[in-house]
Each structure stands twice: as C-alpha cells, then as structure tokens.
Amino acid sequence: MQQPGDGANHAKRIELAVSGKFDGMEIDSAVRTSWSRCLGSYLLDPLQVKKPQVVERRELESRREALGAVMQIARIEMLNLARQMQNSECGIMLTDADGVILCYVGDPAFTTVARRSGFREGAVWSERELGTNGMGTCLMTQRPIKIDRVDHFLLQNTQLTCSAAPIFDGRGNAIAALDISGCSSAAQSHTLVLVDLAAQNIENRALLAVCRQYHVMRFHPHAEFVSTIGEGVIAFDESGAIAGVNRSALSLLGHRDHDALIGRNVDTVFDIGVCGLQHWSSNGVFRPEVIVTRSGHLQVFATVQSPVRHPARTAASRTTATDAHGAPTDALDALRSGDAGVDANIQIARRVLDRDISVLLLGETGSGKGHFAKALHASSRRADKPFVSVNCAAIPELLIESELFGYRPGAFTGAARQGHCGRILQANGGTLFLDEIGDMRLSLQARLLTVIEDREVLPLGASKPVPVDIRIVSATHRVPGDMIADGLFREDLYYRLNGVTLTMPALRDRSDVAAVIRRIVQMEAGPERRVQVDDRLIQRLLTLDWPGNIRQLRNTLRTMLALSEGDALGLEDLDQTAMLGLGPHARSHDTATAPPPVTVTAADVGREQEDILASAECDALKRTLEACRWNVSVAAVRLHVSRKTMYRMMHRHGLVRRSAGDPTMHESDLTRGVPG
Structure with a gap:
C-alpha cells in the first residue's frame, strides 16, 4: 500500500485511476x-x-x-x-x-x-x-x-x-x-x-423543530419505535399537503427521494382522511394508532401532533416587511413595489380586510391572483387559521363535489373508510380560495351559493348540515359578464362572490417590473445567496411581453439562477434560458435596447422562433417528467400547471410513457392519444 507522503506515487496513482489504467487495489468509484x-x-x-x-x-x-x-x-x-x-x-x-x-x-x-x-x-x-x-x-x-x-x-x-x-x-x-x-x-x-x-x-x-406550525405524523411499523431515530416523520398543512418528510419516512414507504412525497396530500399516502388525522391531533391522542398505507401493503403505528400556535405571535406573524422608514408592514404592503394599479388594489383590499365581504380577483393567468389571495389572508385576523386553496380547473369533474363538500364513510363506492371532511370544512375559521371559479360546473355553483348564503355545508351521504365560518376569495382569468351571458355562470353566485372585484394588472402593463425582477431573483436565490442583476439584463427583460405574466417571469429567472455558476445574472444567462419561458408574442417595446436588425425575413424569424420554443418546451417538459419519474400529477405541481394542461403539452410534443425500458416515444410512434 502506498504510504502518505510519497508524492510521486500519489500523483501517478490519481492520474492512472482517472484515465482508467490503474490496475492496483480497488478504488471507490466516488473517490475516482x-x-x-x-x-x-x-x-x-x-x-x-x-x-x-x-x-x-x-x-x-x-x-x-x-x-x-x-x-x-x-x-x-x-x-x-x-x-x-x-x-x-x-x-x-x-x-x-x-x-x-x-x-x-x-x-x-x-x-x-x-x-x-x-x-x-x-x-x-x-x-x-x-x-x-x-x-x-x-x-x-x-x-x-x-x-x-x-x-x-x-x-x-x-x-x-x-x-x-x-x-x-x-x-x-x-x-x-x-x-x-x-x-x-x-x-x-x-x-x-x-x-x-x-x-x-x-x-x-x-x-420537528421547524415544522411546529404544521401537523406532524410520526410513525413506524412497530409501536415501540415511534419517537426513536428510526421513526418516519411527515409534516402536513391544514389542507393535508405534505410540506416535509425525513429519510426514514421515505425508506419505510418505499420511496427514493423527497419529490415522491412533497406536495402530495397525506390521504393519498395513508388510508385515512385529513380530518381524521387532524382529529387525532386536536384530541391530544399520543398513543400510537394503527393505520395502513393507501396501497394496503404496509401497516404502521402513528401519532399526530397538532400545530403549535402562539397567540402572542399572531399579530407578529402578519408583519413581513418594513417600509422605507423602518415602519412595520403586513403581507399586503409587502406586495407594493411602485405600480399604481397594484397599490390601488391593496388600498381597496385593506378597507374590507376583516369584514364579511367576498373578494373576486380577475386577471390573466400568472398575474399573481393566488399570491394576492394569500397576502389578503395573512394580513387579516384569520391569519392563524387555515388558508385552503382549491383549483376548480385542476380537480377532475367527478371528484370536485366530494373534494369541496366532503363525504361520510360509505357515501359511495371507493370512499375512504373514515370519510373526508372536504376543503370547505378544512377552511373553517379561515379563508377558502376558489381559483379558476369560472371552470366550476353549474350544478356545483348552486351548491356553493347555498354554502355562502347559509354558512353551512352538507357532506355527501350526510343528513345534517355542518356550520362553517369562512372568508371566500375567488379568482378567474375569464370575463364574468361574458360567462353569464353565455349561460356558463350563475348571475346570483356572481353577485355573492364579487362583493369587491379587483383586477390584477398584466405584467407588461405594470410600471414596477424592474423591482419585481429583483424581488423574484432574491426570493428564488434564498437568504444565503446574494445575486446581482445586470441593468442590461433588466432592460432586455422589460422589452418582452410576458404572456405568462409573473409565473412565466419567475420560471425564467428560476432557470437562469439554476444554470448560473456565479452570483450575478447578465445577458449571457438570458441567452441560455429565456426561450424556455418566453412565448411567441415576445416583442421589443424599446428600439434603443433591442438587438440590431438582421437580414432575414419576418417569416424566417417566426419559423425559427417557433422551432426554438417548441424544442425548448419539449426538452424542459421531458426533463421534468423524468425527474418526477413520469408522475404527471407531481410534474404538474412542479411546473405550476393543471394536470389537464400537462396532458395537452405532452400530447402536443408526442411524449408518453411506454415502458420502463423505453419511457418515451414521439408522436409518429403513437397508436393511442394522450388524454386531453
């Protein structure tokens, strides 16, 4: 064996090992x-x-x-x-x-x-x-x-x-x-x-320390190992969405990485409803109870701890920023960055902040309606209560009724044994955010109107309604008046939802885009990384239309940060990644900052841009699906789109999983279409 200090032999050994010529003692592949x-x-x-x-x-x-x-x-x-x-x-x-x-x-x-x-x-x-x-x-x-x-x-x-x-x-x-x-x-x-x-x-x-504001499940196949180093730990929020897991949980449930569980609803992992788990925690049940996984292959003993709520911190939790003079501001004020339209929305929202008045948010997809709804909740007296978001366009039509209103055990074939309380009851005391309300079918609109009017909900299979105390915030990218005229939306429900109507300005119409860019970069980079954004890059980004609005801008900047090796973003980073996020409507508003003209026809430019965009979108979509092991639901969450949109994108690019050995094939190989 080589002895420490033998410099010539050490250097030669490394050189031979890296070149693949070393035939001596075995060297660990990670070391090589x-x-x-x-x-x-x-x-x-x-x-x-x-x-x-x-x-x-x-x-x-x-x-x-x-x-x-x-x-x-x-x-x-x-x-x-x-x-x-x-x-x-x-x-x-x-x-x-x-x-x-x-x-x-x-x-x-x-x-x-x-x-x-x-x-x-x-x-x-x-x-x-x-x-x-x-x-x-x-x-x-x-x-x-x-x-x-x-x-x-x-x-x-x-x-x-x-x-x-x-x-x-x-x-x-x-x-x-x-x-x-x-x-x-x-x-x-x-x-x-x-x-x-x-x-x-x-x-x-x-x-366990950082997830004190979540419900925390601790479990193990053997009751005596709960609360030991080998226990599985899963933290989930009021809606049941999993926010954190430990490595033992992954191992016990047969998953290789955290992405397999993060973002999923806990009741898709275990055969028990979210309300059932919350009932354990609220009643202080610390003796491990038996539950089984949804697949039925594993039985575990589990306890659930309720979130630690500190009344003294409730007011403090609303303080998220300071103004130019160091005065505390809440989550709504933290959205201010100089645009008159945004400031006007904040001013109006503040007037109805703690009143029983519904808020309807209008605006293009990606313009920040969901973010505004969360800020509205976080700034209100309900901040320490649940904020439950329901994407009415993302939940399958056959499931949306049970998801919203819940159901009793045995209400229908396939119902969970413990039943399901539904999103409306999960939001009790807090805020219910109905995103894409314009995509809700008329029969459900009638039931929702009853909930708003009577402040009670009747779960499927139940004979007695349950009282609820909720603040409703809804959002849509459609024009309500047009939907009502076309018979797609109930006029009486519209009048109950639009106590106050706020229109989120499109990103291209905002005067604070430069400030938004810097804020998103810092948020995506995290507190440990300080990233400088070159003024020329900002000027270039300002010339683009951003049809996907803030969501599109955030995804583009996130990709640029991921591919950047330093702590500065410049025009060269845009060359590598911007086309992943910019739609075919991108155009220049400022000829002084636009690139110099080239001697090609407009048709050539259009075709080339479409080809680049299609190729970039296909590659990004394929990488995301592969990273999520072709779990379309997880990939949709990661890309911030609905499952229906994911299937449309997969169909457009001819991507479909065929087998474990050959996971993708293109449209020319398809014998059956991907669901749209």
Whole structure:
C-alpha cells in the first residue's frame, strides 16, 4: 500500500485511476469521480500545498444563523459524539452546504494536527477548494462517505481519515455535513455508521423543530419505535399537503427521494382522511394508532401532533416587511413595489380586510391572483387559521363535489373508510380560495351559493348540515359578464362572490417590473445567496411581453439562477434560458435596447422562433417528467400547471410513457392519444 507522503506515487496513482489504467487495489468509484473533478473541473495539483480559505467572522455568524435550529441541535449531538469518541484523537466538525466549518469539537490530543491541517471554524473545506476530502466530497455526492488517507486528492491531507454524512432538510436539500476526522492508521470501521446516525438524528430533530406550525405524523411499523431515530416523520398543512418528510419516512414507504412525497396530500399516502388525522391531533391522542398505507401493503403505528400556535405571535406573524422608514408592514404592503394599479388594489383590499365581504380577483393567468389571495389572508385576523386553496380547473369533474363538500364513510363506492371532511370544512375559521371559479360546473355553483348564503355545508351521504365560518376569495382569468351571458355562470353566485372585484394588472402593463425582477431573483436565490442583476439584463427583460405574466417571469429567472455558476445574472444567462419561458408574442417595446436588425425575413424569424420554443418546451417538459419519474400529477405541481394542461403539452410534443425500458416515444410512434 502506498504510504502518505510519497508524492510521486500519489500523483501517478490519481492520474492512472482517472484515465482508467490503474490496475492496483480497488478504488471507490466516488473517490475516482471526485479525483476526476479535481483535475478536470477544479484544475488542482495533488502536490500543491494549499491552506484553506477562512471566511470573515461576520460571514461565519451569518452562516450559523442561516442554519437556524440545525445549528443548536448539532452542537448538542457533536458533544455527545465527542464523549463517545473520547481519547480517539479526532475532531468533529459541522459544515454548511458550502463546506464552511461552522462548529468544531475536538480531542485535545488532536489539537496540533487539527491546527496544522486547517480544521478551524470558518475554514472552507469544499471539494473545489481542497480537493477530495470527507466534508467536501460528502456534500458533492450527498451520501455518507469515508475518505481514507490516500483517498484524499491533495498529498498534504493523506495522513487523515475522514468519515462524513450529509444532513438534509425536510424537502431533501443537503444543508450541512457532519464529519469525524483523525490520523489513526487503523480507522474504526464503525465511525462512518456513527456519524451517519448522528446526522440523521440532527435532521429528525431539526425537522420537528421547524415544522411546529404544521401537523406532524410520526410513525413506524412497530409501536415501540415511534419517537426513536428510526421513526418516519411527515409534516402536513391544514389542507393535508405534505410540506416535509425525513429519510426514514421515505425508506419505510418505499420511496427514493423527497419529490415522491412533497406536495402530495397525506390521504393519498395513508388510508385515512385529513380530518381524521387532524382529529387525532386536536384530541391530544399520543398513543400510537394503527393505520395502513393507501396501497394496503404496509401497516404502521402513528401519532399526530397538532400545530403549535402562539397567540402572542399572531399579530407578529402578519408583519413581513418594513417600509422605507423602518415602519412595520403586513403581507399586503409587502406586495407594493411602485405600480399604481397594484397599490390601488391593496388600498381597496385593506378597507374590507376583516369584514364579511367576498373578494373576486380577475386577471390573466400568472398575474399573481393566488399570491394576492394569500397576502389578503395573512394580513387579516384569520391569519392563524387555515388558508385552503382549491383549483376548480385542476380537480377532475367527478371528484370536485366530494373534494369541496366532503363525504361520510360509505357515501359511495371507493370512499375512504373514515370519510373526508372536504376543503370547505378544512377552511373553517379561515379563508377558502376558489381559483379558476369560472371552470366550476353549474350544478356545483348552486351548491356553493347555498354554502355562502347559509354558512353551512352538507357532506355527501350526510343528513345534517355542518356550520362553517369562512372568508371566500375567488379568482378567474375569464370575463364574468361574458360567462353569464353565455349561460356558463350563475348571475346570483356572481353577485355573492364579487362583493369587491379587483383586477390584477398584466405584467407588461405594470410600471414596477424592474423591482419585481429583483424581488423574484432574491426570493428564488434564498437568504444565503446574494445575486446581482445586470441593468442590461433588466432592460432586455422589460422589452418582452410576458404572456405568462409573473409565473412565466419567475420560471425564467428560476432557470437562469439554476444554470448560473456565479452570483450575478447578465445577458449571457438570458441567452441560455429565456426561450424556455418566453412565448411567441415576445416583442421589443424599446428600439434603443433591442438587438440590431438582421437580414432575414419576418417569416424566417417566426419559423425559427417557433422551432426554438417548441424544442425548448419539449426538452424542459421531458426533463421534468423524468425527474418526477413520469408522475404527471407531481410534474404538474412542479411546473405550476393543471394536470389537464400537462396532458395537452405532452400530447402536443408526442411524449408518453411506454415502458420502463423505453419511457418515451414521439408522436409518429403513437397508436393511442394522450388524454386531453
């Protein structure tokens, strides 16, 4: 075996392994791939001597604060690990997602080596900076890994043995890494298992801490293992939408990644209605109860904890921003960015904020109707109560009645044994947002009118109505007057829904687009990343029509951020991604900022643009479907469209799943159409 310090042999070994010619001892594929990145992407030299970069104290504190509950929980877990590893001459480190060491706990006997190796708080141990190493390579691979001595890329680190495991948040993002490093020539084989268990314990406890405002289900096939490290944890909101899960939940339910559960309704996973689970939590039932998965293949014991509500925080929760003078503002004021139309809507909405007056939002698709409805709820006295959103166009026609009004056990064939309370009852005390109300069929409009008039709902199969206290906000991109004239919408329901009617201005008609762009970029980048937007890019974006409005702009900027390697967005980033989001109506409003003319015909330009758009949309659609393992419902949620729209897009591009071995085929191969 090669000994640490043998520089020529170390460099030669890496070169041969990366080129595929090394025929000596077996090298882990993750290590070989990491070496390849070090040579090809980072341009590192295995024999160079590098001191780790160290961030400034202020930045270090900022990074610690960004981890929130994880930081406090990890410190306790690291001290427990240190007691278990006593006299082992090693150091225990926690890094953030960028490989910056945020916390260090070490054996005093390891202090000298730790200082010489660069193990200190604030040091950057990313793979890009210091080559293959436990912390950096763990974050790159997002799996537990052991980097043993000569597995390190840099010769200077080959005296170390590092075992590291990633720490994930409830949505599957690797937010930190836990590492144990030492100089023992006979590293203990259980160290990697120990650090991985500690990492899972940290993320489990952190998930419970950050999801206190959600209902939290804790479950396991054996009742005695509920509330242990092996339990599954699922956090869901008042409507039943899953907001966070831990790795044990994925493993127990047979899923590989978080995307398989995030966004789904909990009653599609377990054979029990959302109201039944909420009943457990509201009654303080802490003894594990038996439930089965929807497939019936797994029986588990589960408890459900109700959200922690702090009355003292209710008013504070409405404060989401400050104005130019530092005065607190609520969620509605946070929408202000200088456009007169938006400001007028906010002013009118504020006058009816806590009155029993329905609000109807009109505007093109993607113009922010849903976002405005949420802000209206968050600024009202109902802010600590449920906000339940129903997309009337997305729910299948046969299911919308049971989804809205609920049903009693045995109300119809296929009904859940526990029944279903329905979205209206889920919103009791809070706000019911009826999106795309114009697509609701007339018979349901009559029942909805009864709910609004009588303030009670009659579930399917029930003989007695249930009183409800809800604020109704509805939205549509259609023109209500035209629908009424065509007999598609009840006039009496319209008059009950439009107590106040607000029209959301199209993005192209707003005067605050530049401010909206900067706000979206910062929101999508997150608090840990500060992204500068070049003024030339903003000017170019201002020349476009944005037929998809804010939703289209957000998706375009999100893609640009994902593909950008730095902390700045410029025109070159638009060249790579903008066509994914810009429709065929894109045009220039400002000839001074438009590109210089080219000597082609208008027909040529139109054909070329249509081809580019079609190809880009097809590629983006295919990538999303593959990422969601061809689950159309999950893909629709990720793309913010309805399932019906997803099927239309798939049909337009000839995309359909054929078999596990050949997941796609094009329109020329189709023998049956995709549902539209």
